[in-house]
Amino acid sequence: MAGNRGVAYIEPGKVEVQQTDYPKLELQDGPGVNPANIGRKLNHGVILKVVTTNICGSDQHMVRGRTTAPPNLVLGHEITGEVVEKGSDVEFIQVGDVCSVPFNIACGRCRNCKEGKTGICLNVNPARPGAAYGYVDMGGWVGGQAEYVTVPYADWNLLKFPDRDQALAKILDLTMLSDIFPTGYHGCYTAGVTTGSTVYIAGAGPVGLAAAASAQLLGAAVVIVGDLNKERLEQARSFGCETVDVSAGTPQEQVEQILGVPEVDAAVDAVGFEARGHGHDSTHEAPATVLNSLMELTAAGGQIGIPGLYVTGDPGGIDDAAKVGALSLSLGTGWAKSLSFTTGQCPVMKYNRKLMMAILHDRVQIAKAVNATVITLDDAPRGYQEFDSGAAKKYVIDPHGMVKGSAGNGRAA
Structure with missing residues (x-):
C-alpha cells in the first residue's frame, strides 16, 4: 500500500x-x-x-x-x-x-x-x-x-x-x-453587486482579492479594497481596483475622495473575526470594527456579503464575549438603514x-x-x-x- x-x-x-x-x-x-x-x-x-x-x-x-x-x-x-x-x-x-x-x-x-x-x-x-x-x-x-x-x-x-x-x-x-473564487464571488453576489455598482471590499487577503475580481466580473463600475497591508493593497491596484488604507482612519473619507460620496452600493467583509481597528486603533484587535464600518459605509437599502469567518469558539478572543463569538454590533445602524446581511459558508x-x-x-x-x-x-x-x-x-x-x-x-x- x-x-x-x-x-x-x-x-x-x-x-x-x-x-x-x-x-x-x-x-x-x-x-x-x-x-x-x-x-x-x-x-x-x-x-x-x-x-x-x-x-x-x-x-x-x-x-x-x-x-x-x-x-x-x-x-x-x-x-x-x-x-x-x-x-x-x-x-x-x-x-x-x-x-x-x-x-x-x-x-x-x-x-x-x-x-x-x-x-x-x-x-x-x-x-x-x-x-x-x-x-x-x-x-x-x-x-x-x-x-x-x-x-x-x-x-x-x-x-x-x-x-x-x-x-x-x-x-x-x-x-x-x-x-476562494466562489467564496469571493458569493460575497459579491449576496451583496447585490451588478452592472454599474460601486463596491467596497474590506480585506485584501486572497478572499478579498478574489471578491474584487468577482465584482469586476459581475460588472461593477468601481471596486474599492480596504486593508492595513500596503503590499496587499498594491496587489489590488495591480488589476484595476481603487484602494483605501484603513490605518489612516475609517474608510468613509477616502471613499468620498474616490466616488464623491462617502458611501457605496454594496459591501463585502472578507476579514472576519480577527479584524483590527481603523486609524490609531489599527494595532489592536477589534472584531466588530469591519461589520460596523460596513454598516456606516453601505447606502440605505444596500446589502452586505460576509464571507469572512466568524466562530463560536475563540480561545484568543479579546474578551469573554469575543471568545464565544459575541460581538458589539451596531445593529441599530443596520436596521435604520434597512440593510441586508448574508453570512455563512459559501x-x-x-x-x-x-x-x-x-x-x-x-x-x-x-x-x-x-x-x-x-x-x-x-x-x-x-x-x-x-x-x-x-x-x-x-x-x-x-x-x-x-x-x-x-x-x-x-x-x-
Whole structure:
C-alpha cells in the first residue's frame, strides 16, 4: 500500500509535514473526528492524488491558535486532484478524471442539499450542519494538504474538468474553484453587486482579492479594497481596483475622495473575526470594527456579503464575549438603514461550474489577481509563516510536481 504525507497543525504557530495513513474509503478515527463518524463507509467516495491544494486564511486562524483545533489535525480544504481509486457506488466519475473539490462536504440527499444549501448539509457532520476537509468541528474529514485524500459522495461533490490537458494548463486558476473564487464571488453576489455598482471590499487577503475580481466580473463600475497591508493593497491596484488604507482612519473619507460620496452600493467583509481597528486603533484587535464600518459605509437599502469567518469558539478572543463569538454590533445602524446581511459558508456548488467556464474561456485571471505562488509540500511550513506575516500571495501546494513549469521554488503565476 502506498504511503501518504500531510501538513498537520501541531500547536499555535507550528505546522509540520507528517507521514500519514494512505486514505481509505472508510472514515477512520483520528484528530478531530466526530465519534459518530468513525467507521462510516464511503463506497460513494473516491481517493484523489492531489494535484494542487492551497493554504487558506481560514487555515491560518487554526494555526494561530484561534480555534479549538486538536494537535495533529491534517489541514487543507482547498483541493484539486486526479481520481486514482473509486468506490463501488461511484457511477459517473472515473479513474483519471481531474476534478475540483468544493470545500464544503455535502451528501446531495438531505433537504438542504436539495435546496442548494450545500454549505449546511445535514448528514455529513453529526455535531452541526455543514462539514469541510481538515477543519475544526467540521466532522473530522481528513484534510487535503497531502499527497492523497478521500472525497465522499464523489458523483455529487466533484466538479470534473472537461479536458485534462486544458485543466493542467490552467491549474493555477482552476485550483481557486475549491474555495476562494466562489467564496469571493458569493460575497459579491449576496451583496447585490451588478452592472454599474460601486463596491467596497474590506480585506485584501486572497478572499478579498478574489471578491474584487468577482465584482469586476459581475460588472461593477468601481471596486474599492480596504486593508492595513500596503503590499496587499498594491496587489489590488495591480488589476484595476481603487484602494483605501484603513490605518489612516475609517474608510468613509477616502471613499468620498474616490466616488464623491462617502458611501457605496454594496459591501463585502472578507476579514472576519480577527479584524483590527481603523486609524490609531489599527494595532489592536477589534472584531466588530469591519461589520460596523460596513454598516456606516453601505447606502440605505444596500446589502452586505460576509464571507469572512466568524466562530463560536475563540480561545484568543479579546474578551469573554469575543471568545464565544459575541460581538458589539451596531445593529441599530443596520436596521435604520434597512440593510441586508448574508453570512455563512459559501455554497460552492452554486457557483463553481459557471466560474470554471469563465476561467476556461479566459473571462477572468483569478490566479493573477490573488498572486498564486507555487510551493512544494515540504515548503508548506514556510508558506504558513510567510502568509501569516502578511505576504501578498496565495500559496498553492504542489505535492507531486504536477504544476506546469513548477520546480517548487515559489514560482508566482
